[in-house]
Amino acid sequence: MxxxxxxxxxxxxxxxxxxxxxxxxxxxxxxxxxxxxxxxxxxxxxxxxxxxxxxxxxxxxxxxxxxxxxKGVVDGMELPTTADPRISLWQVDITRLKVDAIVNAANSALLGCFCPCHGCIDNVIHSAAGLQLRDECNQLMQAQRHAEPTGGAKITKAYNLPSRYVLHTVGPIIHGALTGADREALASCYRSCLALAASEGLKSVAFCCISTGEFHFPNEKAAEIAVETVCDFLANGVDMKVIFNVFKDEDLMIYRSLL
Incomplete structure (x- = not known):
């Protein structure tokens, strides 16, 4: 055919x-x-x-x-590392990464983006994974019976993605000036994903830039929180490879300077 x-x-x-x-x-x-x-x-x-x-x-x-x-599958374990050999930085398409889990910046409904061909990471991941991903997310939400809270994490299969799993987290939405609660909520997204990955025995996780797109978290502050939270987690002796996946050149430059 x-x-x-x-x-x-x-x-x-x-x-x-x-x-x-x-x-x-x-x-x-x-x-x-x-x-x-x-x-x-x-x-x-x-x-x-x-x-x-x-x-x-x-x-x-x-x-x-x-x-x-x-598109070509990229082995996350083979990516060049930064000053910390457990951390890598990679630009462009997170749906090409072969890792144990990629992180999806979801909304509180946790069902993916319903806007046709939208460019958000939620849409990109669901579109590449297939409709089974929305179905599994719906089963999670039906069992939960309430919106997914900001800062938590859920795990699903990855279906047609090269990764094994998808970690879904809802980041804070920024409407005005950045607050301490916003910063803590974003840090909680990273901690929750890492803790869930560790509890599932996963050895490699790729993060997108949570909340920096449609949710308007300032890019530089978001990157600082992401790097600090991940480094603090890894400092506890956790055996895990972490990849910061970026799309924009702006984010690439920010993470390069931080790492």
Whole structure:
């Protein structure tokens, strides 16, 4: 089956579950594979948690697996280290990292981003992992029966990502001047993820820049808190590799100076 046919079938399956989008989607079926792939990501992003058919999952996993190979998998344990041999800095796509766990900066609903093709890390991770990730997150939230608190952490499988697990944490949202409570909440995100990883026996964790995007935490202050919290945790003799994954050049420069 060719890539275009594969994507087309997935789109038709999703539209069968969400007929309200059929009229909007019709124009994409006359376009090329890039446009149809964008439609697929959009439909996956807006699809609420609901049962997933075996045929859909097999086809989705085949597509995402092939895309993972095309992007290239990066072994987190082979990345150059900083002054501390347990810490690495890496720029660009966290969904390419082969580590025990990557960290997702989630929202309090913990179901991923529902905005089609949004550029936030939550959307990027869910889109690359597949719809099983939203389904597992929904099961966690149904059992919890309340919004995920800021500063905590949850663990799920990673599905079509090269990592084994995803750690989900909700960072503080900054509306005005930065407060001591904001700083402590962000530090709690890092501590909670590290403690959960350690309790699960994980040996490598890759952090995104929690709260610095849509949640507007100042980049330099966020990096200072991240590095200090991780270093304090590792100072207790924990056997763990930590990777700071950045996307922007600004964050790369900040972390380089700190590390």
């Amino acid at each position: 060719g890539r275009l046919e594969q994507i087309g079938q997935l789109n038709k399956m999703l539209l069968a579950d969400m007929p309200q989008y059929k009229e909007q989607a019709e124009k994409f079926f006359l376009m090329d594979v890039v446009a149809q792939r964008r439609l697929l990501r959009s439909l996956m992003n807006v699809r609420p948690p609901m049962p997933l058919g075996e045929n859909f999952l097999a086809l989705q996993d085949e597509l995402l697996s092939s895309e993972r190979k095309e």
